[in-house]
Amino acid sequence: MPHILGLANLHGAPHLGPLTERRSIASTSFLGRYAFVDFTLSNFSNSGIDQMGILVEEKLRSLVKHIGSGVSYNANTKRGFCSIMYNEQYSSSPAYNNDINNLIENHWVLDQSNADYIIFAPCHLLYRMDYREALQYHIKKKASVTMIYKKFEDGQNSFINRDELKLDENGRVLNIVPNKGAKKNINISLETYIISRSKLEEFLEFAKDTSHFFSIRDVLSYMTGQLYIHSFAYEGYLRCFSSEEDYYRFSLELLNPDVLNSLFAPDWPIYTRTYDTPPVRYGDDAKISNSFVSNGSMIDGTVKGSIIGRSVTIEKGAKIENCIIMSDAHIGANAKLKNCIVDNGAKVIHCNDLKGDSDQPLIVRERDIV
Amino acid sequence: MQNEMVAMLLAGGKGTRLLSLTKKVAKPAVYYGGKYRIIDFPLSNAAHSGITRVGVLTQYESVALNNYIGNGSHWGIDGNNSVAGILPPRQTDEGANWYRGTADAIYQNIDFLDNQNPEYVLILSGDHIYKMNYAKMLAYHKEHNADLTVAVLNVTMEEASRFGIMNVNEDYSIYEFEEKPKKPKSTLASMGIYIFTYKTLRDALIRDAKNEESEHDFGKNIIPDLLARKKRLFAYTFEGYWKDVGTIASLWQANMDLLDPSDSLRLYKDDDFRILSEDARDLPQYIGKNANVRKSIVNQGAMVFGKVSGSVIFKGAIIEEGAIVTDSVIMPGAHIASGAQVNHAIVADNVFIDGNRKENLDGQDVVLLSR
Numbered sequence: 001m002p003h004i005l006g007l008a009n010l011h012g013a014p015h016l017g018p019l020t021e022r023r024s025i026a027s028t029s030f031l032g033r034y035a036f037v038d039f040t041l042s043n044f045s046n047s048g049i050d051q052m053g054i055l056v057e058e059k060l061r062s063l064v065k066h067i068g069s070g071v072s073y074n075a076n077t078k079r080g081f082c083s084i085m086y087n088e089q090y091s092s093s094p095a096y097n098n099d100i101n102n103l104i105e106n107h108w109v110l111d112q113s114n115a116d117y118i119i120f121a122p123c124h125l126l127y128r129m130d131y132r133e134a135l136q137y138h139i140k141k142k143a144s145v146t147m148i149y150k151k152f153e154d155g156q157n158s159f160i161n162r163d164e165l166k167l168d169e170n171g172r173v174l175n176i177v178p179n180k181g182a183k184k185n186i187n188i189s190l191e192t193y194i195i196s197r198s199k200l201e202e203f204l205e206f207a208k209d210t211s212h213f214f215s216i217r218d219v220l221s222y223m224t225g226q227l228y229i230h231s232f233a234y235e236g237y238l239r240c241f242s243s244e245e246d247y248y249r250f251s252l253e254l255l256n257p258d259v260l261n262s263l264f265a266p267d268w269p270i271y272t273r274t275y276d277t278p279p280v281r282y283g284d285d286a287k288i289s290n291s292f293v294s295n296g297s298m299i300d301g302t303v304k305g306s307i308i309g310r311s312v313t314i315e316k317g318a319k320i321e322n323c324i325i326m327s328d329a330h331i332g333a334n335a336k337l338k339n340c341i342v343d344n345g346a347k348v349i350h351c352n353d354l355k356g357d358s359d360q361p362l363i364v365r366e367r368d369i370v
Numbered sequence: 371m372q373n374e375m376v377a378m379l380l381a382g383g384k385g386t387r388l389l390s391l392t393k394k395v396a397k398p399a400v401y402y403g404g405k406y407r408i409i410d411f412p413l414s415n416a417a418h419s420g421i422t423r424v425g426v427l428t429q430y431e432s433v434a435l436n437n438y439i440g441n442g443s444h445w446g447i448d449g450n451n452s453v454a455g456i457l458p459p460r461q462t463d464e465g466a467n468w469y470r471g472t473a474d475a476i477y478q479n480i481d482f483l484d485n486q487n488p489e490y491v492l493i494l495s496g497d498h499i500y501k502m503n504y505a506k507m508l509a510y511h512k513e514h515n516a517d518l519t520v521a522v523l524n525v526t527m528e529e530a531s532r533f534g535i536m537n538v539n540e541d542y543s544i545y546e547f548e549e550k551p552k553k554p555k556s557t558l559a560s561m562g563i564y565i566f567t568y569k570t571l572r573d574a575l576i577r578d579a580k581n582e583e584s585e586h587d588f589g590k591n592i593i594p595d596l597l598a599r600k601k602r603l604f605a606y607t608f609e610g611y612w613k614d615v616g617t618i619a620s621l622w623q624a625n626m627d628l629l630d631p632s633d634s635l636r637l638y639k640d641d642d643f644r645i646l647s648e649d650a651r652d653l654p655q656y657i658g659k660n661a662n663v664r665k666s667i668v669n670q671g672a673m674v675f676g677k678v679s680g681s682v683i684f685k686g687a688i689i690e691e692g693a694i695v696t697d698s699v700i701m702p703g704a705h706i707a708s709g710a711q712v713n714h715a716i717v718a719d720n721v722f723i724d725g726n727r728k729e730n731l732d733g734q735d736v737v738l739l740s741r
Contacts (some may be wrong), residue, residue: 032654264653274649278637279404279669286664292654295670298638
């Protein structure tokens with residue numbers, strides 16, 4: 001297998017309202033014990049990719065805390081690496097703060113890598129994919145770039161403003177356009193690109209000479225006419241997280257075993273940071289159904305259709321329904337919560353009745369006390 | 371502290387009374403508490419006590435245990451000054467020997483200790499469940515200018531006959547050791563945790579190795595030898611939960627102890643003294659639509675669709691809808707099918723209990739269900 005460098009690209013990711021006020025989506029908690037970036041990096045790792053970088057746009061702190069030295073994701077901790085790539089210089093000038101300028105600034109990652117190919121993958125699009133097949137296809141087709149996409153039948157209602165690929169009958173990418181919801185059948189871009197090292201270097205030069213505001217996506221869009229950009233069809237679980245409503249819906253949707261099994265597979269472990277918290281303890285009065293619960297939690301209340309993060313306390317008499325309770329949160333006795341997201345470390349101790357809508361959750365912010 | 375004290379963990383025992391649970395693994399590797407192996411407790415204690423160099427002496431079915439210990443990273447014993455030495459019996463210039471006793475096991479690794487060159491050596495047992503800060507015990511050892519400090523637990527007079535008992539003077543200096551005395555003079559039971567000043571230990575081990583009548587045991591031979599030589603031996607009283615799980619019944623009881631809200635082991639307290647363990651790659655646990663889970667401990671990676679109460683459920687265990695599990699320990703990967711009832715039992719790892727089985731429903735004694 002050729003050498004590959006996998007880059008988790010956080011530039012241009014959407015925001016999830018209050019949830020991403022102090023963190024990027026990459027380090028936002030998902031399904032109790034994961035962060036979004038775990039899925040991106042695990043896709044790399046499970047595809048045999050041991051060289052990784054994370055192109056960070058902003059809000060570095062929480063990501064650094066989660067990734068640590070990055071050894072959780074590498075098969076070999078000496079040969080492999082997971083470098084955080086951050087462009088301090090442009091952090092306060094949004095127009096310049098793009099993936100190309102980041103790569104130019106952090107070119108040392110490319111220099112230290114022996115990769116023949118670079119794979120860019122986002123964190124806000126969640127999918128499970130073995131890149132090896134796509135890479136073989138990329139090599140066979142002698143493409144300059146291969147873009148991964150999925151055929152989608154609900155283009156009018158989902159993936160609005162995400163990239164759509166216009167393809168010719170042979171799968172060549174003719175154009176990249178934002179999905180405005182005009183059509184049902186669309187080819188939605190996974191914002192995942194396979195590029196050879198030499199081509200990527202050309203792109204960096206091209207962007208320098210053309211526009212400092214260009215992102216990789218812009219270069220690709222600009223070059224569709226001149227370059228042989230191919231496409232590779234992905235089939236399987238794909239969700240785009242572009243708002244807190246998406247986050248709420250796509251999280252709770254995983255309580256359905258069919259959906260769960262399309263994202264997770266026994267031979268595809270998701271690596272994450274471990275906290276050595278003890279197993280969940282249920283009290284005498286616990287009543288729990290249809291829920292995921294993460295370790296370290298102590299539950300003595302009623303929990304239904306919910307996702308409970310690490311080290312959450314739910315006191316006796318509390319009632320939780322269709323909620324996402326993140327790590328270290330505390331739900332006091334007799335609190336009733338329905339359709340809520342309670343962010344890390346928040347305490348619900350004074351309000352006895354919190355209710356959101358089933359498609360628009362009420363959010364209690366990180367470490368707030370209500 | 372870092373280079374002052376080396377811990378030597380005795381982990382070679384089979385634990386015969388644990389029946390088939392130790393058929394393929396040594397007793398320290400037996401599962402406990404929903405996510406742990408027993409050896410996680412002394413190793414986590416050592417890590418939290420600031421000890422960075424640990425030798426683990428393995429013998430019975432050592433492969434699984436050696437793999438589990440690895441480079442010590444589960445307990446963070448892989449830092450820049452760390453040593454996690456796995457020490458099974460070996461062939462040497464003088465021939466090949468099994469470990470003939472607890473003292474002999476340490477004696478055969480004197481070269482390892484000499485290389486570490488410690489001031490003090492902490493001897494631990496790999497099969498006890500407790501949380502203890504050994505740094506406090508070392509401070510006590512130094513304060514008393516002791517040659518040997520023995521950690522003791524204050525037990526009841528009735529229990530005392532089952533333990534090795536330290537008879538002490540008013541200042542807690544030890545004047546006599548009695549193994550399982552019929553008429554105990556004291557209630558201070560040895561926990562099998564010793565801090566030796568290394569020089570004293572080294573001399574005693576060499577003497578003991580030359581003594582052909584010795585059983586090479588710390589309690590039976592080394593301690594009496596040091597007492598006879600008027601060395602300074604002190605008892606250090608430990609307060610807290612401590613359990614030696616020698617039998618199926620006591621392993622079951624130790625698991626049940628975790629369900630008591632008082633949490634005397636402090637498993638859910640002392641955040642900076644967490645019991646560290648292997649990293650599991652499983653999903654969070656899933657509790658099904660019609661499940662009923664009460665008064666239980668359930669680990670990550672378990673799936674519960676049936677009725678569970680008063681139980682401890684490990685990762686990868688599946689309790690189907692229509693199954694009833696009460697007052698039981700369900701080890702990793704065990705599967706309780708719909709219709710099955712399991713009461714007052716330990717279900718060994720990866721055991722399938724089919725839907726027709728009703729196990730130990732009126733059971734007084736704990737049963738082990740294994741393959």
